[in-house]
Amino acid sequence: MADTFDVIVVGTGPGGYETAIRATQLGFKTAVVEKDKLGGVCLNVGCIPTKALLKSAEVASYADHLSSYGLKLEGKITADFPSVIQRSRKVAAKMNSGVQYLMKKNGIEVVFGHAKLSGGGALSVTPSVNMDNKRIGTSRTLKAKHIILATGARAREIPPLPIDGKNVIDYRGALLQEKRPKRLLIAGAGAIGVEFAYFYHHMGTQVHLV
Numbered sequence: 001m002a003d004t005f006d007v008i009v010v011g012t013g014p015g016g017y018e019t020a021i022r023a024t025q026l027g028f029k030t031a032v033v034e035k036d037k038l039g040g041v042c043l044n045v046g047c048i049p050t051k052a053l054l055k056s057a058e059v060a061s062y063a064d065h066l067s068s069y070g071l072k073l074e075g076k077i078t079a080d081f082p083s084v085i086q087r088s089r090k091v092a093a094k095m096n097s098g099v100q101y102l103m104k105k106n107g108i109e110v111v112f113g114h115a116k117l118s119g120g121g122a123l124s125v126t127p128s129v130n131m132d133n134k135r136i137g138t139s140r141t142l143k144a145k146h147i148i149l150a151t152g153a154r155a156r157e158i159p160p161l162p163i164d165g166k167n168v169i170d171y172r173g174a175l176l177q178e179k180r181p182k183r184l185l186i187a188g189a190g191a192i193g194v195e196f197a198y199f200y201h202h203m204g205t206q207v208h209l210v
Contacts, residue, residue: 003109005031008123008144010115013040016150017099024106031109031142035128038099038110041152044092044131045172050195052088053175057202064202079203081180088175113137121145131172158187171196181205 006028009020016032017039023030037044056079062069063077103110113125113136123142130136155170157163163170169177174196184200185208186193197209 003031003140003142005029005109005142005144007031007146007148008033008142009148009150010123011040011150011152012038012099012110013150013152014042015152016040016148017102019148019150020108021102021106024108028146030107031111031144032103033111033113033115033123033125033142035112035114035137036130037096038103039092039096041154043095043099045175048095049088049092049175050192050199052091053084053199054195056084056087057199060202079180081203082178084203085175085177111137111140111142113139117147121147123147131176174200184208185210 007020007023007030009016009023009030009032012020012032012034016034020030020032039048040046042048060077060079063073066073100110102108111125112128114128116124116126118124118141121143123144125137125140125142127135127137127139155163161168163173165173171192180203181200183206186197187210189197189209193209197207201207
């Protein structure tokens with residue numbers, strides 16, 4: 001038998017979880033379905049951890065130009081790259097726990113897994129694998145009068161250059177590197193590309209921005 005709700009929101013990025021909260025405030029029995037971690041791309045592998053990395057890069061930049069501020073430092077400051085990445089993950093994890101709290105506080109049921117529209121107001125949910133390579137969720141069927149899709153977007157691969165996680169990485173890979181690359185070519189000089197260029201440059205990587 002399917003679990004029935006008034007509203008089901010697929011995706012828990014800023015648009016998804018805020019919509020779910022508003023639905024409960026209006027008196028609707030609400031559930032959210034998430035195939036990865038609560039908070040979506042922005043919170044887990046986007047805006048939030050990126051800004052944490054940029055802060056580390058900013059501090060490194062200050063250290064490189066202390067004389068401009070009338071300060072002197074004996075010796076050289078070097079970046080502990082794994083620690084910098086780990087700090088950004090801790091920041092993201094803290095924000096993730098905040099979303100978990102909001103779901104619980106507002107009485108929203110959280111369903112983990114991959115959602116597929118089945119027709120007739122039904123959703124089929126099957127287990128998925130999150131960014132930590134952990135299998136999450138169980139197989140179940142949900143029904144609702146209103147289904148809201150807030151699934152966001154993902155990077156598109158360029159056919160000649162498949163994302164293999166080694167030689168070619170996407171923004172997720174750039175955020176989760178365990179070892180600092182010596183050289184990096186970034187394709188795209190929009191906000192994301194420039195931010196990564198700034199960060200990796202100040203970590204000591206030779207960066208080419210195209």
